[in-house]
Amino acid sequence: MAYTFEYQVADGRSTSHTRREHEKKKIKQHDPVLNKSKGGEGRPAKK
Numbered sequence: 001m002a003y004t005f006e007y008q009v010a011d012g013r014s015t016s017h018t019r020r021e022h023e024k025k026k027i028k029q030h031d032p033v034l035n036k037s038k039g040g041e042g043r044p045a046k047k
Helices: 016-030
Strands: none
Touching: none
8 A cells, every 4th residue: 555645834924724624625636444533633832
């Protein structure tokens, strides 16, 4: 069985909101079998 890992490096301009939206988009796009989350539930970044 082969797995692919995809990530995007967040730059200084991103916000916790944009990172959660990106996560939701990728989860919806790939529909991972073992994922129990819909994405975006992570804790907000420290300000």
